[in-house]
Every structure is written in structure tokens, then in C-alpha cells.
Amino acid sequence: MAKSSADDVELRRACESAIEDPKQKILISIRVAKTHGIFGKPSKLGRQMAKPRVLALSTKSKGQSTTAFLRVLKYSTGGVLEPAKLYKLKHLSKVEVITNDPSGCTFTLGFDNLRSKSVAPPQWTMRNIDDRNRLLLCILNICKDVLGRLPKVVGIDVVEMALWAKENRPSVSTPRNVQDGGPVASSVPETELKVNVEKELVSQAEEEDMEALLGTYVMGIGEAEAFSERLKRELHALEAANVHAILESEPLMDEVMQGLESATICVEDMDEWLGIFNVKLQHMREDIESIETRNNKVVMQSVNNKSLIDDLDKLLERLHVPSEYTASLTGGTFDEARMLQNVEACEWLTGALRGMEAPNLDPAYANMRAVKEKRAELKKLKSTFVRRASEFLRNYFASLVDFMISDKSYFSQRGQLKRPDHADLRYKCRTYARLLQHLKSLDKNCLGPLRKAYCSSLNLLLRREAREFANELRASTKASRNPTVWLEGSTGSGQNANATDTSTVSDAYAKMLTIFIPLLVDESSFFAHFMCFEVPTVIPPGGVANGNKTGYDDDDMGIMEIDENDSKSGNTSSELATLNELLQELLGGTHEDFYAVVDWAYKIDPLRCISMHGITERYLSGQKADTAGFVRLLLGDLESRISKQFSRFVDETCLQFERNERIVRQTAVLPYIPRFATLATQMEQYIQGQSRDLVDQAYTKLVDIMFASLEKVAQTDPNLYDLANIVSTLVKFYHEASEAYEQACTRHISMIIYNQFERLFQFAKKIEDLMLTVAPEEIPGHPGLSKMDLRKMLKSSLSGVDKSIAAMHKKLQKNLTSEDLLPSLWDKCQKEFVDQYGSFAQLVAKVYPTENIPSVAEMRDLLASM
Template identity: 20%
Template sequence: MTAIKHALQRDIFTPNDERLLSIVNVCKAGKKKKNCFLCATGRCEIISTAEKNSFISCIWKLNQRYLRKKVEFVNVSSQLLEELPKAEESVPSGESQSVAGGDEDALDDYQELNAREEQDIEGMMEVCEYAISNAEAFAEKLSKELQVLDGANIHSIMASEKQVNILMQLLDEALSEVDTIEGKMSSYEEMLQSVKEQMDQISQSNRLIQISNANNGKLLDEIQFLVNYMDLSKGHIRALQEGDLSSSKGIEACINASEALLQCMNVALRPGHEKLMSVKQQQHLFTELRDTFSRRLTNHLNNVFVHQGHDQSSVLSQHMAELTLPKHSPLHRDLLHYAKLMEWLKNTQREKYEGLSRTYVDYMTRLYEREIKDFFEVAKIKMAGTAKEGKGNKFATLPRKESAFKQETESLHGSSGKLTGSTSSLNKLAVQSSSSRRSQSSSLLDMGNMSASDLDVADRTKFDKIFEQVLSELEPLCLAEQDFISKFFKLQQHPTLAQGEVEESDEVVPSRQPPPGEYRHFISSTEKDMVRLMMNKVFQSIETELNSLITLGDKIDTFHSLYMLVKMSHHVWTAENVDPASYLSTTLGNVLVTVKRNFDKCISGQIRQMEEVKISKKSKVGILPFVAGFEEFAELAETIFRNAERRGDLDKAYVKLIRAVFMNVEKVANESQKTPRDVVMMENFHHIFSTLSHLKISCLETERREAKHKYTDHLQSYVINSLGQPLEKLNHFFEGVEARVAQGVREDEVSYQLAFNKQELRKVIKEYPGKEVKKGLDNLYKKVDKHLCEEESLLQVVWHSMQDEFIRQYKHFEGLIGRCYPGSGITMEFTIGDMLEYFSSIAQSH
């Protein structure tokens, strides 16, 4: 094809200034086929629009008919391409054939050569040398050869005419059979058409049957739903109407029946159920059963409260003379059988549930008030009996009568005068307690002003045991009652449902919405708050009675506040570990504030007593009362606060007290006339130092060192001042010598001073022979003995310090004689050995 295209370009298109773009082999229609070539050319200039459109048409047709991968026409409107075929039709047939090389049928008959055909043609062209140079001759040759082949084919067909006839006959028979089969198919089709109509009818009937079955199934489901969830058995109805609420079996049956009734009433009805007459009747029946059973249950529980209360009152008398509270565990155990019924009542009849709650609280308030009042009455009498009255106390009064004791005891704890219930044994105990103390001489009111030393440790220990017994009895009582209220009234630790809210449930059947106003109480509070409110009501007297008992204990002995602070703190800590928000924890916490206030008052009172101490002008001071009092307080406090939770409060009190002790010791020492100031300071700070060293109170370590320093300083000051008296003239002489040296006189020139020459020195020394020195020391010992108190036992310590100081002064005097009077041969009339013998013999003689 390349050679043909090249030849056409050279011979035909180049002379016309045209360029051959592409060629394709085509043939004209007719009996005599002649090979032709369709050429696509391009010209430099196109004269008319028709020629341009014709050229585009040619290219577009070639593209559409012969190219597998179509060429995209750019800048040619689709409308133009659609009109091109119509324009072609208007061109004369001869002209069209000249352009297209044949009609449309000829173009449609064209088939592209396959690879084998191309190889065959190339082989033929290679055999024929002029195939390229003389295409017409080559085409003529090929046409002749084709005619020869066509003739051979015709002869071959004519030779097989018989077989053709047979084939035609077979075709006729086949057509006949086809007609027969078509007839049968027609009849079959008519039959199937009838069957189709019948099947359509059957299908319609089946669809109606399915709809009916579905409706019947849904209806059955609705009926089963109502029967399953809105049908209450006769046994349950009988239990709700007349079930025995006093036996375990009867209670169990009522519980099961009430739960079944609640489930039926809480069924979430589907749309339209409420219009059914049977549903309305069942709902009415359920409402009547609920009201009937709630009335029966409420009346029965009210009777149980009253019945159990009478039984409890009979037990109360057994605890009158003992410091114990009656246990309510039998009452709680019996009532807890009705806990589930109370929950049912809470969910169905809130008003009756709240009414029962109020009834229980009112009843238990009266019962507990009576029990707690009697219990604290016994505790106060026992506590008042711990006071040791009289014993020569300066506050002692005349003996009292029994009635006076009783009235005063009642005034202290706020009693109304008589105990409720059976009080004969308690009154008898009060009489015996009062009678046993007729010979004693102090009133309870006076005890509040007694010093701690007037009370025995055994009495305080007994008070501590009584107070601990009171708290130990109250704690389990309150915890048991709170636990019972939570369980019996189903007041768990979650918020109470408000109006319109529904509690989530694990049941398959959803709960209904509560009717308006069903939860109109306690909407804004939690059930935990409800428990606390009920406990506050039931035990409303505990806090008052505890404060009254604390007041009595504080009046008996202010140091009792130490015991109460430790015990109360421990019980508050225990209660908070169980439940920080419990009634017991809250109440004990409130009382602890009072106890802490009393403890602070006790400390303030001790400080005030220190400030108000008056010392007699005619007797020696000795150990001040508040110094001894601090020792007693510290020893008692260390015993009480060992491993206590409130140790910090004691440490703060220690610091306040010790600073007050220091300040007031100095105040008294400055005001003392009979006893020298140094003695007051020395003895008292020595006592303080000994106390703090013995107790080893870590928070007072600084004060311990300060006390030791003050004691040492004042001991030294007292010794120096006292030793100046036995050798007064000798001391004055050597003081004058030291003064001259200090003024600038040389030591070896002091003897030339008129007042301090050797003769004056010998004169002074002769006035103090050994006998006179011993006599002066003996008088000094007696004077020191009068100054010092016996309880502190500092006489030997002071005397030994004086001996050391006297020896030091002796050596100092000798040194001055040796330096200021060298070679004079002047010595003291007594030696150090003599002094040691003087001090020893004087100490032994006394």
C-alpha cells in the first residue's frame, strides 16, 4: 500500500498541488468488480463552503467507518457533522460515487484484510514484477484469475445439483415440521394462558390467606400479652385479700402476690389496649386489690409497732440499774420480714408508705427518748458517785441531805424530776448512792472548783470507764437503727425519683409512667438525707443528753475534759470510717465540739488560776501550786493521750500552759518577800525541768532546756549572794583591791594604798579565824534550810554548790594576795582542807 500511495501522490496529486493524506482499497457495485482506491487529500486553498463541508464529510465518514480508534473532531460543531450526510444526499449520484468510490452498500460491504490475506497479496505482488509499476495490468490479471475461479465454482455447483435438490427437499420437510410444531405451541400457549389465570387467582387467594394468618397471629400475640401480663392468679388475689400477715408463709405469699400485682399494674400497654373493656376491668380490679392490700398492710404494721413496743417496755426495767441500753434486734428482725412489702408500698401507695414512716418515727422517738433518758440518768448517778468529797478540802461544806443531793444532780443533767416507766430500782440506787455519802463534806457544785490533786486517780479512771461505757452503748444502738431504717424503708444511697421520672429496671416488661403527684414528697432530697432526717427525729435526745452528761463531768472535775476529748475523738473517728455522713458521725462530731470547748476552758482555767495565785507573806514560797498542778496535768494527760488521735490539741495546750507557768513563776518570784527571788526561781524551774525530763514531751523540748538554764543561773546567783555574808568584810576588802586594779593601779603597787596595805589585810584576815568561818557557814546552812522547801530536796545540791563556790573564792583570794602582796607571807587563817571539813561536818550535823 505504501508503494501505491507513493505512486498516486507522484503521478496524480503532485501536479495538482495536492497532498495525499490517506488511501483505502474499495470496489464499485456491479457484476464486474473493479478495484479502486479512495483517496483523502488536502488542498492549500478551499474556494467554497460546500467544498469545505464536502471535504470534512469525507474525512468524518472515513473516520467513522474505517478507524477502530476514532479521531476526535475539534472546532467542528456536532450540528455540522449531523447535516453532512444530508448534504451528501443532495449531491448527484455520479458525483457522490466519484467522491466516495461507490454507494453506501459498497462501503458497507468492505471488510478489512486480515494478516493472512495481506501476506497472500504481498506474495502475489512479489511474483508479479509489474504489480507496483502497472497496477492496472496487475489488477487485470487478478480479475482474469478470479473469473476462472468463479467459473470453476459454478461448474462445481452445477455438478452437485442433485445434492442441492435433496437439500431443498429436506428444507421443505423441515418447514412443514416447523409449521406443525408452531400449531402445537399455539395450543399449548392457549392452555397455559388458562392455567396462568387460574394461578393468578390462587396467588391472590394465598395472599389473602397470609394476610388473615398474619392478622390472626398478631391478635393471638395481643391476647397472649394481655393474658400473660394482666392476668393475676386466684391464689395471688386470695393472698392480697385475706393473706396472713403474721406468719412467715403468709408474708411470703403476700410478697409474691404484691410483686405480681405491681408487675401487672406497671405493664406498658400498647396503643388501643386501654380501650378494651376487659383491660379496663382488670385495671379496676388491680386498683381495688392494691387499695385493699395497702390498707391491710398499713393497719397490720401499725399493730406490730405497738405490740413490739409493749414487749420492749417490759425489757426496759431489766436495764435500769445497769449502765446498758436495751437491744432492739428482736424488733428489727421481726420487722425486716416486711421489708419487701414496704418497698411495694413505697412504689404503689407513697402516701401510706410515708404515713407508716411517720408512725414508726413517732413511736420509736418516744421509746428511745424514754430509754436514753433512763440510761443517762443511771450514768449521771454513777458519774456523780465517782467524786471523792471532803478530805479536808478548803472548799468543804456542811453535810447535805439526801433530797439536796437529788435536786442538785437533777439540776446538773436537766432531769424533769422523775423517771418514766419503771423507776423504783433507779430511785433506790439514787438513795443508796446519796446515803453512802452523807458523812462526806463536799457538794457537786464545789467539786467544779476543786484542784485536781483532791481527786483520786481511781475516781478519774472510773469516770473514764463510765463515759466509755456510755459511748460504747450508744454507738451500736445508732448504727443498728440506721441500718434497719435503710433496709426496712428501702432507703438506699441513691436519689429519690422525682415526679415524672421512672427508675430503670431489668424486667422485660417496661414500667409505666408514675401518675401525677405520686412522688410529691422528698423530691429535692436524697434518700440518704431521708435516713438522716429520720435518725435525727428518732434520736433527738441523744445530743442533748450527751451535752448534759459532759457538763456534769466537767463540773465534777475539769480534768475530765481530757478523758472525754480522747474518747469522743476516737468514737468520732470510728464512726467516720464506717460512714462519714451517718447520724452517729454527725452527732458525735457536734458533741466533740462541745468537749473540745470544755477542754479549752479547762486550759484557760488553769492559766487563770496561775495568774490569780496569791503567796503568803509570812511563809516561804516553795513549789508553787500551779507548777505542781502542771506536773499532775502533764502526767495525767500523757496517760490519757497515749496513741490518741487528738494529740495535736494536747501539744498546743502544753505550749500555752508552760509559757503561762514560766511567766507566773517569775511574777511570784518578783513579788516574794519571805523567800529570795533566786530561791523561788531555782526551786520551781528545777521542778519544771525534772518534770519535763521525766515525761519526755517532744513538743516542750525547748522549754525543758530553758527551764534547766533558768534553774542553773538562779542556783549560781543564790550561791554567790549567800556566800558573801559569812566573809562579808573579807569580800569587801578584796572587792576594793580588784577595783583599784581595774582603775589602773598595778597589782604589786596595791599594797601602797593606805586602805589596802598589808596591815589592813592582816587585820581583816584575823577577824575570820577558822572557828568564826565555821560558825558563819553553820548560820548560812540554817538560813538556806529556811529558804528551801523540803519537797524539792535541793538543800544538799545548794550546799555542795556553795562549797565549790567557797573554794573558788578562797583560791581567788589567795591569788590576789600572792600577786598584790608578794613576799609578805600573809595567808588565810584556814585552809581548803579546813573548809571541806567545815562543810561536811555542818551537813552531817543537820
């Protein structure tokens, strides 16, 4: 037979290590399999997942009492035993062997203290009957010896258990620790492992007498009547012998009776004496009880008085206000050397105020006059200190900024660009960071005026720095002062414009962003930290933003978490809204200097809007934190202003195309075609890997105007196309124009489709970019690309797809000057949309195979029906 896990020394040691209680003694540890059945219905074995567990029986002695436990241990990921459940055996009410298990190795243990009666108890399955009997007998034995009772046993025969216990009576070798630390075999008493069930039936002596009696009479079943008669005769003989013996002992009985009479007389005399003594003792007992009652009252009064004196001493200690703290709170200065004492006084005041509030103060003391007076005194100290500190900080902020503004060396001067340096300003402010934290803890309402005072003071400095820097930046930039004119005048003007190097213009704009965008971000983040806003930071403390170190961290500012519950109060959104409003006051007005640089660059070279747009996009994509909200708005406004300026340039160029129509009709020459090539070449040079959206839209608009003008010329002079077919020199240009026309049509159609279905194809672009490095099945786990995001996008993009398609047709028709081109362009538009949607459908099938979207055929039919 295989060795039982109950004899596994390593298993028992692992259980002892998992319990980590040296006072508990493990009696048995055995491996089992755990399954669950359905409450009220017997579960079918083999249909549920069995989990390996270890059951361990342990006892813990405390004085004369012993507590028994049933521990359930499970295996962790690393294969190490760890506690899972703990039951007290005193609550064990039922042991039931599951009848559905033919092997009889599955049983349940019912406890009467389980909260949920609707959940079936777990089922434990042993390897064999011997292990089951061994564990159950050990449980029953502990219940009988420790608790003095047995639980209800269902599904198992007690006689069968008794026979098994008798057959397995020999001692079991169990490991014990000796001095050398090695396991040795020692005899364990049977009572530690088995319950002697047979003694519940008959004792050993009774069993031996019955065997001796039955051995005396060896007879068959047919001799029962003879056996009965023989027993009757022997009974009569024994009764007769007893009567004879009684008669022979009559003289002795008379002597006994005489002794009893004399003893009765003595007992009566003693009873009389005892009655007298009982009365006296009763009176004495009453006196003792009276004395004990008075003594108990005195003792109780003494204990109560001592407890009252202790509580009053503690209360008086809590009500005491140290004189040094009072001096700091009411009349101390706020110099840097005194800040440590001020912070200590704030900490004491905060703790004292909390100590006067529930639940820190016993409700019995809340209405005491002394407590009320002391609470009023503390509140007066708080209001006095908050008022003094707020007034000092408002004046301090204004004085710092006034000192910097009065010193011209802080700003850019003629011939010298000065990078703004706020390190000294922030260093001086950090001295009072802890003070602001305590002011917030004492009175949150005082922070509002302080924040506004800081914003109004620092805003003057930032606007002055931006204005001086922008003015000197434009003055020191060497660039042509003559505005560049494109597509107007003679061919030579375009060539001169192309030869002029205006890169210093965009470099100046980039320098403006490089210097001031990180500065504004750092100021926003420092303001959020310094003024105790509970919002996420720009970057981790001590990190780098856009290549510039923020120059501060929490340790330098001396900020600690005064109240840990403040950050979890759920008011982050309101804090963020308040922060954004104050950032408008802090940084407002600086945008005018950025606008001035953009307008100055546009006047010098409108095409520099392309490179400035790309620079702005890069900075805009880098601002992710909540505290950089104003900076994102500023960059967005700059991007919009640059786009408007460039659109203005494109519109002016289109007007030049239209003005050239009169010259073309007279000379049959398109002078803006080669000039447009020069313009496009210059625009491509300015892109240099940046976003092409701005340039592509300009191309589309310019080419549309060019071909519209060409179409008008052709309608006016139909010999133009015939001339191109006859003259071999014009054939090449004709084909080039046709090819350019096709490309222009493709770009125009793509732009129209993208404007109507921007979210759809942006979603597809994100999937395509991720598929270069990520497996398709992992893409739904990325932010913004989950199945829910796909459904939201489809709902917003395709819910009114018929209206979107109609809008595409209307847009295409609006931009055409000739109705003859509409059918061919609409066919191209339909084909391009179907191709792009087909690519999107293939991506969805790969990444989201379970999601249903409109098929390509449905889209093609919908387009055909328009």
C-alpha cells in the first residue's frame, strides 16, 4: 500500500512553516482534493475542477483550556503552502460521507457558524478509505477529548469505524525533532490518531466476561430451551443461598441496630447544637455582607476617583497651550530663520484642533465649559495666524516681482537676448511651501486670495519678459525687410523670392517657443505644486520637459502630505477647473507676443508658415499633463493663427490666378504655371518631414483654381487643345498637364472623403501604425482602440452615412466650375471611397473578428443609389 501523506514529514514541516505559530501543535496533516457541489442538490463527481489542498488538525493550549482548529492550506504559484481557511472544531456539527461517491472517499464537514447557508460546503476527497478513516477518527477523537462531545456522523457505520480502529491499533511512527535536528521514528499513542469507538459499545472487561460465559456453554441453536431452564435453576439456587445467609446474620443485625439507635441520639444532640451555631453564623454572615458592601462601595469610589483624576489630567494636558506656540501664532515674524518655529506651531495647532473634534474627543467632554472655551481660543488663534500669514505672503509675492522688474538685467536688452531665469524666485518661494500646506489644512478658503495675488504679481513679470524677448528677437534677426511677392509681376520676381533665404524667420519663431513654452509649463506646474492643487504633475519630480529641467521637486519645496484623505476626496475635477482659471490669470497676455512674432514672420515670408506650423505641432503633441492646459490652448491658438495666415496667402495667390485670366485670353500663355512650380518647390523645402496636411490643402485649392482657369480659357479658345495635339512641342506639356490634373483630382477627392469620414480613417491609420510592431490580437488592448472605441467611432461616422455621402457630392459639385467634369469626378470619388473603406474592413476583420460592420458591397450599393 502506498505511503499515506499523513506520514509525510516534509508536508508537516511545510504546514508548521505556513502557520507560523509555535504555540500550535499539528496533530495530523494530509493531502486532499477540494470540490464544490450545488446547494440542495448532490454534485456529480468528475464534473467539477478539483483543487489540491492540505487539511491540518492543530491544537493550541492556553492555561487549562485547549482550542482545536481545522486549517485548510493551498499551494501558491511557487508551490509554497499558504493558509487559505481556518475553522474552529467547536463549531463542527456534522460529518457526512457523500453517498454519490462509490469509493466512499468523499465527505463534507458542516460548521454551525457559517454566515451563508445558501452555499454548499466544500467536499473533500481522500486517496483511499484508510486516509479518510484516519482523518475522521482523528477529528472525532479531538472533539471527544477536547470538547467533550461528538458531532453528528452521517453516511458511515460506527461499527465499521470501530473495527477499522481495532485493526489499525498499532502505533504509528511520526517524526519528532531531536537535538540534532533530524527526523526519527517514535511511537505516538493511539489516542492521538484514532478514536476508540468500540468503547462506546461495550467495555473490554464486559467483552471478556461475555466471551467466557459463551465459551462455557457450547451448544447448538436447538438447545436454547434447555439452556434457559438451566439458567433458571441456577438462579433459584443463588436466591436460596442468599436467603440462608441473611437468616444466619440476624444476631449481627441486632447489634447493628443498637449501635444505630445510640448514634441517632448523638446525632439529634449534635443537630440541636448545630441549629444554635447556624443562627449565630447567620447573624455573623449578615454582618460580614454589610461590611463587604460598604467596603466595595469605598473601593469602587476610590477607583472611580483615580480614573477621573487621570482623565482630567489628560484633558488639562490637551487644553494647555504652550506659550512659545502662542507667541509664534499671534506675534512672531515670518522671516526665513523663524519659519521652522512657525511650522512647528502650525503643526501643533492643527493637532490641537483635531483633538477637540469627534472622534478624537470623548463626547462626554464636548459640552464642558472648559472645552468650549479652549476650542474658541484655538479657533481665534487659527484665524489670527491665517490672517497674518496671508497678508505677509501677498506682500511678499508683490515685493519679489517688483524687485525683479526694477532690475533691467533680468530682461532682454538691445543686442542681447536674455533667457528668463526664475530659479532664485522659486527658491525664495519654496521657503514658504510648508506654510501654505498648513494654511490649507487650517483654512482652505484662505488659499483663493493668495493664489490670485501670486498670479497677478507673476503675470506682470512674465508679460514683461515675453515682450522684451520678442522685441529683441525680431530686432536681432537678419532677414529681408521687403515682403516676398509670389506669382505676381514678371518671372524675375519669383526667382528673386526663391533666392532669398528666410530661414532665420522660422528659426526665430522656434527659438521663441523653445525658450518660453518650457518656461510656461514649468511655471504652471510650480504654481500647482506651490499653491497646493491636488492634480497630476507635468512630469515626475526632477524630470525633464522638452530638454529643460523643471528645477524643483517635492523634497526641495518641503511639501508633505498633511492629510492623506484630501487626495482621495474625489474633488480632482473641480481642483483642475479652478487651476485652469487661475492659469489664465497667471499666463494671460503672453500670447500677444507670440502672435506678434507670427505676424512678423508672415510679412517677411508667408511660406514660413509651413515650418512654423510644423514646429507648433511638435510642441503641441508634447503637452500631456493636466497642469499644461493653458500652454495647450496657447499652442492651439498659434497653430490656428498660422493656418489662417497661410490660408490668407493661398487666397491671395488664387486671386492672382483669376486676375491672370485676362492676360491668358489675350496671349494664350499661362505665366503662373512655371511660377507655381517654383512656389511648390519652395513649399516642399519648407516641409522637411513635417505634417503635410497644411501644404496638401493649399495644393488642392491652388490646383483647383489653376485648372478652373485653364478650363475657362479652353472654353473661350477651343483651339488650345487642338493646337496641343498638332504641335509636337505642346504635346509633352499637354500630357504633363493631364497627369497633373489626375493627381490634383485624386488629392481633391481624398481631401473631400477625409473631411467627411475623418474619424473613420484616423482610426484605420492608428491600427496600421500599430500593426507594424504589435500583433493584431493585441491591438484592442491599447488605449483608444478597444472594441467599445470601435463601436463609438462607427456610430458617429456611419450612423448618417447617406447624409455624409450626399455632403461629399455637394462639396464636389460646389468646387467645380464646369458641370461636365462632375460625372467623371464623382465616379472617381466613389471608387476611391470604396477602396479606402475596403482596406478599413480588412483591418477590422483582422483585429476585431467578432465585430460586425457594414460590408463593402453595402457601401457600393449605397453610393450607386445616390
